Amino acid sequence: MIRTGIAGAAGYTGGELIRLLIHHPQADIVFAHSESNAGNPVADIHEGLIGDTDMRFTDEMPFGDIDVLFLCFGHGKSRQFLAEHKVPDHVKVIDMAQDFRIADPSHDFIYGLPEAFRDDIRKARHLANPGCFATAIQLALMPLARKGLLKGTIVVNGITGATGAGQKPVATTHYAWRADNISVYKPFTHQHLAEIMQTLTTLHDGNTDGHSNAETPTISFIPLRGDFARGIFVTAVVDTDNDPTDIYREAYAHEPFTHYSERPIDLKQVVNTNKALVHCDWHEGRLLVTACIDNLLKGASGQAVENMNLMFGIDETTGLALKPVAF
Numbered sequence: 001m002i003r004t005g006i007a008g009a010a011g012y013t014g015g016e017l018i019r020l021l022i023h024h025p026q027a028d029i030v031f032a033h034s035e036s037n038a039g040n041p042v043a044d045i046h047e048g049l050i051g052d053t054d055m056r057f058t059d060e061m062p063f064g065d066i067d068v069l070f071l072c073f074g075h076g077k078s079r080q081f082l083a084e085h086k087v088p089d090h091v092k093v094i095d096m097a098q099d100f101r102i103a104d105p106s107h108d109f110i111y112g113l114p115e116a117f118r119d120d121i122r123k124a125r126h127l128a129n130p131g132c133f134a135t136a137i138q139l140a141l142m143p144l145a146r147k148g149l150l151k152g153t154i155v156v157n158g159i160t161g162a163t164g165a166g167q168k169p170v171a172t173t174h175y176a177w178r179a180d181n182i183s184v185y186k187p188f189t190h191q192h193l194a195e196i197m198q199t200l201t202t203l204h205d206g207n208t209d210g211h212s213n214a215e216t217p218t219i220s221f222i223p224l225r226g227d228f229a230r231g232i233f234v235t236a237v238v239d240t241d242n243d244p245t246d247i248y249r250e251a252y253a254h255e256p257f258t259h260y261s262e263r264p265i266d267l268k269q270v271v272n273t274n275k276a277l278v279h280c281d282w283h284e285g286r287l288l289v290t291a292c293i294d295n296l297l298k299g300a301s302g303q304a305v306e307n308m309n310l311m312f313g314i315d316e317t318t319g320l321a322l323k324p325v326a327f
Helices: 012-021 077-085 113-120 131-145 193-205 244-250 301-311
Strands: 001-005 027-033 068-069 092-095 124-128 153-160 218-225 232-239 256-260 276-283 287-293
Touching: 001 012, 001 153, 012 027, 012 301, 068 077, 077 232, 092 301, 113 131, 113 193, 113 244, 113 301, 124 287, 131 153, 131 218, 131 232, 193 218, 218 256, 244 256, 244 276
Parallel strands: 001 027, 001 068, 068 092, 092 124, 153 218, 256 276
Antiparallel strands: 153 232, 232 287, 276 287
């Protein structure tokens, strides 16, 4: 069994991680850490787990008793946590925040997008789980990046559910404001752009298809807040001389969670699953790519479990046989 510990377990990603791991056939939760909720039943906070577990939050973190530590803190807190706590060398770390997603000599974290870096993930000791918007956008564009076919400015729009803002209530997640509403935030400056460009540049520069003169693209990303709880739906418009749909079919033909759809896709097809769906429409030199994921699963906790499976050498799909919600 893979012995797991979860730090910062009271938030949305922590709750989803607990939900996945208590049903994972090869994993066991040793502790779910939350200082503010220590001693309280996990199901008092994550009420969807009523009847599934009698686990309680703890303020203790017995690192010596685990094989992998999940960090489910807000952005900026993971780096501080690791500086203040001695995690044994034998313990693998999976960080859910953005603290280590950008490659830097100051750390050895591997970027954990399986569709792009599966071999590196298998060898990783420290792993940075991708952001939710970043996951969807990279899956929409990476087949073209691998062929050196991205160029110019790519216009990307992405709409996300309220859970993407975290569990702590803020003005823009209040029901009276969010319901029957849509709004733009952080246009052109969203924090996920850095990791997206890092991956696309890596794949572009490493392509072996004779397109070494292809341009490294720029992305104009417009994020939007949506009137729904969970999920991300992304559109990207790319200039291409020829219809590249076959490139997408080939890229995702054998992926366990990312699938090319011949028909237009809907967000409800992926909610409550670890799936990503991608679809293409090409018209007179312009390609519209649509992609959708569940932001808390393929965009966070589900992908973290997928990465844990790879890091421990077990089947990538273990514990992730989730079904879409009913229509």
